[in-house]
Amino acid sequence: MDRDRVGALLAEWGEPAYRLTQGVQAQGAGADTWEQVSSMGKALRARLSGHEPLWTLRPVERLVSRDGTVKWRLELADGREIEMVLIAHARGRRTLCVSSQVGCALACRFCATGSMGFGRDLTTWEIVDQALLARREAEADGARLSNVVFMGMGEPMQNLDAVLAASEELHRPAPGLGLSARQIAISTSGWVPGIQRLAGYPLPLRLAISLHAADDETRGALMPVNARFPIANLMAECRRYCDATGRRVFIEYLLLDGVNDDPADARRLANHLRDGRFHVNLIEYNPTDGGFRSSRPERRERFLIALERAGIEASVRRSRGADVAAACGPRAARATA
Numbered sequence: 001m002d003r004d005r006v007g008a009l010l011a012e013w014g015e016p017a018y019r020l021t022q023g024v025q026a027q028g029a030g031a032d033t034w035e036q037v038s039s040m041g042k043a044l045r046a047r048l049s050g051h052e053p054l055w056t057l058r059p060v061e062r063l064v065s066r067d068g069t070v071k072w073r074l075e076l077a078d079g080r081e082i083e084m085v086l087i088a089h090a091r092g093r094r095t096l097c098v099s100s101q102v103g104c105a106l107a108c109r110f111c112a113t114g115s116m117g118f119g120r121d122l123t124t125w126e127i128v129d130q131a132l133l134a135r136r137e138a139e140a141d142g143a144r145l146s147n148v149v150f151m152g153m154g155e156p157m158q159n160l161d162a163v164l165a166a167s168e169e170l171h172r173p174a175p176g177l178g179l180s181a182r183q184i185a186i187s188t189s190g191w192v193p194g195i196q197r198l199a200g201y202p203l204p205l206r207l208a209i210s211l212h213a214a215d216d217e218t219r220g221a222l223m224p225v226n227a228r229f230p231i232a233n234l235m236a237e238c239r240r241y242c243d244a245t246g247r248r249v250f251i252e253y254l255l256l257d258g259v260n261d262d263p264a265d266a267r268r269l270a271n272h273l274r275d276g277r278f279h280v281n282l283i284e285y286n287p288t289d290g291g292f293r294s295s296r297p298e299r300r301e302r303f304l305i306a307l308e309r310a311g312i313e314a315s316v317r318r319s320r321g322a323d324v325a326a327a328c329g330p331r332a333a334r335a336t337a
């Protein structure tokens with residue numbers, strides 16, 4: 001629900017502010033339209049229906065993977081579409097991979113969203129509604145929404161006002177979603193001004209960097225943003241972030257066969273991570289039509305061992321939702337979830 005617009009309407013009509021909360025609670029409880037908000041009188045429901053939808057987005061497709069991962073295609077009020085993915089973990093935990101933009105301007109070569117170009121920024125409420133929908137889905141499945149990661153479509157640091165406002169709402173106690181700040185992660189392709197802003201932001205959100213290569217030539221070929229923020233500058237900024245916040249930075253690294261997965265790449269990566277508090281997530285890639293292949297298991301293993309020998313904390317993140325194109329690479333959303 002666009003709470004700014006609905007709040008303004010309610011104020012204009014002389015309705016009490018708690019009507020807004022009733023609408024939000026009804027969204028969480030399963031209402032799809034104002035008509036289903038039974039805590040409100042009929043006349044007000046009809047009046048609201050004529051002015052604003054209850055949801056800022058509408059599911060147009062829902063695909064469930066064999067591993068329990070769910071992918072939605074969502075239509076926004078202006079007819080544009082985004083995707084979001086809910087990843088199932090053990091013990092009833094669910095992680096939402098949330099979108100922050102329609103499309104993306106940064107054109108990473110391995111990413112299906114990058115090939116779409118930029119559409120527009122999402123509003124705060126379009127981001128929050130993804131989380132409300134995900135929480136509803138999780139709870140209907142007897143699970144709980146435990147984490148939200150800004151790794152869906154778009155570069156969140158290029159829409160940081162809305163991303164931070166949405167994060168505040170995800171963190172706020174009810175009728176917010178009540179997640180701890182550490183359960184919310186912003187993943188960036190390395191947009192340095194956003195990292196600087198996040199370092200001074202009071203809410204201790206987690207930061208992840210999509211690095212994906214350990215030298216500028218390889219990274220530049222994969223991620224055009226590297227021309228603007230080369231690896232040395234980016235890593236220096238990450239170290240400043242670690243010093244300023246006392247928090248770790250997560251390094252996301254897609255393993256692409258024959259591109260960035262040699263043990264020499266692992267050693268170069270380790271050199272960038274010597275000072276600072278880093279954890280490397282090695283990510284299995286699922287091919288798009290960008291021409292890349294996932295690393296073979298033996299190369300992945302050698303890469304991991306080389307990192308560990310260099311004293312770098314690392315883990316391999318298994319691919320989820322590949323059969324519904326919800327995994328890293330093929331979906332139109334971010335390649336690094």
Ligand code: SF4
Nearest residue numbers: 104107108111114154
């Ligand atoms: S990986 Fe992220 S930053 Fe790069 S094109 Fe895809 S959505 Fe944009």
